[in-house]
Amino acid sequence: MIEFDPIIVLACRYSLALLFAHAAWTKWRAFPYFSATLNEYRLLPPVLVPSAAAGIVASEAAIAVGALASPTATFAMALAAILLIVYISAIGINLTRGRNDIDCGCGGPESKQTLNGWLVVRNLLLVITALVGSASLVLRPLTAIDASLIGLVVLTATVIYLALEQLLSNLPRLDALDEIME
Numbered sequence: 001m002i003e004f005d006p007i008i009v010l011a012c013r014y015s016l017a018l019l020f021a022h023a024a025w026t027k028w029r030a031f032p033y034f035s036a037t038l039n040e041y042r043l044l045p046p047v048l049v050p051s052a053a054a055g056i057v058a059s060e061a062a063i064a065v066g067a068l069a070s071p072t073a074t075f076a077m078a079l080a081a082i083l084l085i086v087y088i089s090a091i092g093i094n095l096t097r098g099r100n101d102i103d104c105g106c107g108g109p110e111s112k113q114t115l116n117g118w119l120v121v122r123n124l125l126l127v128i129t130a131l132v133g134s135a136s137l138v139l140r141p142l143t144a145i146d147a148s149l150i151g152l153v154v155l156t157a158t159v160i161y162l163a164l165e166q167l168l169s170n171l172p173r174l175d176a177l178d179e180i181m182e
Contacts, residue, residue, distance in 0.1 A: 003136045007146055011153035012133035013067045016080055016126070018158060021064035026108040027057045037105035041090050059083055067133065077134035081127050088123045091115050106165075113169045122164065 027034040035053040038044075044052055059079060066076030094102065100115045107113065 003138045004132060006137045006140065006142055007149055007153070009133055009135055009137050011150050011157070012129045013073050013077065014150065014154045015157040015161075016077070016130060016133055017064045017067035018154065019126075019161065020060045020067070020080065023106065024057050024060035024064060027053070027060070027105070030108045031057070033109045034105055037103050040102040041094055041105075042099075043090055043093065056083075074134045077130045081130040081134070084123045084127045084130065088120050088127075091119050091123070095120075107169070111165065111169045113165070114171070116168070116171060118168055118171070122168070 031053065034057070035050050038053045038056070039046055039049045060083070063076045063080045063083070066072040066079070091104065094100070094115055095117065102115055103112045104115055104119055106119075113119065
């Protein structure tokens with residue numbers, strides 16, 4: 001099994017814990033909207049959509065909590081990778097169907113993002129992050145500098161992720177602006 005320095009593994013785990021906590025909260029807070037968005041994917045019979053939506057929210061919350069505790073972190077990161085692959089598949093199926101006009105369901109009604117290839121790339125990068133987060137740690141004592149560095153990496157990763165999310169949510173507006181300018 002591959003071992004990584006604890007700074008790398010813990011930064012991946014904590015970054016994904018924050019990401020999945022936010023995702024679960026956003027979906028739970030606007031659950032009817034998320035359930036309707038999930039139905040738009042047309043991958044499940046409508047009668048199963050509310051249960052699947054609840055399962056997704058519960059899984060994301062479990063990943064967020066599980067990633068923070070050593071005994072459950074590896075399992076949480078594996079679950080994160082699997083869930084992200086499911087998201088990639090759902091997006092890919094709908095893009096293949098030509099259905100790129102639906103909301104991805106990632107950020108709730110406030111930050112709608114239509115399906116696009118960048119979401120697939122983003123989720124692939126998150127799968128890699130989850131796989132690194134599931135790696136074994138090189139056993140060594142963590143210092144205050146290590147803890148500070150982990151916090152800085154998590155903060156930086158969060159800021160970069162949020163900036164990219166904002167750019168992705170603005171893509172349809174930029175496309176519309178391009179059409180007006182032509």
